Amino acid sequence: MLSVLLGCGGSDEPDTDLPGTGPGESKCGANGVLLCDGFEQASVGGAPDPATWQVQVFNQLGSISIDSSQAHSGTKSVHVVGTGTESYRSVLFTTTQPFPPQNNSFYTRVFLRAKLPMAEGHSTYFGAGSADNQRMVRIGFHQHVFETNLIHPDKEYEQLSGPWGQPSQGVQLQPNEWHCVETFFNGAQHELRVWLDGTEMTGLHVTNWNVGLSKWSPQYAKAWFGFETYHGEQAELWYDDLIIGTQPIGCGG
Template sequence: MPQIVRSSKWIPVAVLLSLSACAAEEREFSTPCKALICDDFESSEVGAAPAGRWRVGTSDDGMGNMTGAVAVDSTRAFSGNRSVKISTVENDNWKSAQLIFADTSALPTKDNVVFGRAMVWVESVPDKNLTWGLITGKGMVPGETHEAYYRYGGSEPVPGPDGSVGSKLAAFYDTPGSYDVPPSAPETNCWNHATSDIMPVGRWACVEWKFDGGNDEMQLWLDGFGIPGLNLKGTGQGCTGGQSADFVWKAPTFTEILVGWETGDPDVARTIWVDDVVIGAEKVGCP
């Protein structure tokens, strides 16, 4: 199988096509599964929610109109003939559509360390300063009465040499109870931007992550490469919630892992596809 080129650069379309032109047997999903869950979605019905131990989560606009959708799809697939299509509509409010793994027989893990891998095809990314999320680990913070989120996504626009605009990858820490009235958690809204890496668009990308609750640590890999700036331990670059620069991103006990698209800012419609998802207690690696 040809070596994967690091995806944070703008790569000519012809090169991307050659990278994805692998023989079917080289891209076959490995079995048996030795992780907490492995799914290529081939056994799920097209047009329906993914079968088995998955849940789906979608938001509404406050007036009963759904702003996201999650369903098995045959439009494109990394392996086999099916993947999960995740989409959000254009609006000015919060919107999310996510594939959720929250099996209590599997999570939390013994050491509160969760690895994951997903093949992800992103149709488009924001061309402006807009925060979006792709991978989230959530749960209650040990010794506290509130939840916390470890999240990977992006926010900052990065102009490319061909006139296109990418979105720089980033890590985020949030305590959703801070939005309650009155607040039930400290206000955080913390971030840390990658040095330069952007989210690939228009091709399959291998996204891997590690959430280490015991060490307040998180790590991201893209196509097998660690992302400079996104291997975090303890703190990030800053918080908008009035916290100091050395505020500790105290990890939760990870009881849910979410893969999908979410943003709280005005945005156009977005669509991504997810395939060959593996979640476990050890690093998975790219197919």
């Protein structure tokens, strides 16, 4: 995976010098915000700011570009398309700064819009992990519901937002609507928490992956967003108003 980013300060007022700052991003200057991008300064049809993000498209099976047809706030978002029929595809935009976070813990908040419903196969929307990719935590879907999984050396652990094979009892992302997804990667206490539109998905509150695993958190060195599939799923997604910080961010602003 891939490359770089900015930090933003802790003043009480929005910092209009922050890359990507646009209308509706009132939290960019809040205390604890380390990264804030609404993609307003990027050019339509081009990639997200290369001074902030590095793009990876595995075997050219998909695309990432700035789009003006959809936006949560302002006029632009990042449009991610995963194409092809191969079982594995990766279309990501990744940052390494402002990592490593203090106490190996941080929050992310992103507004996400999907054209298609969550499918049966296992796929990822975003995640975070170690510099060598040997340890990572990924948030996406499996069996038509939100899911998270841990890649640990030689092993993989999964936790669904509901019972296996019972989508109606899990948490689903509704297509063609903007949704706020916030995540706490609590590496200091080996914990993961995820919220959808301000409500915690309790099935994804992970401490030991239901197997008594301890001290499992990666040493977080980067976070990434986009689409990665392991079962040939298709995707068309939009990302906007993305924040990484040291404190809870919430869905307002």
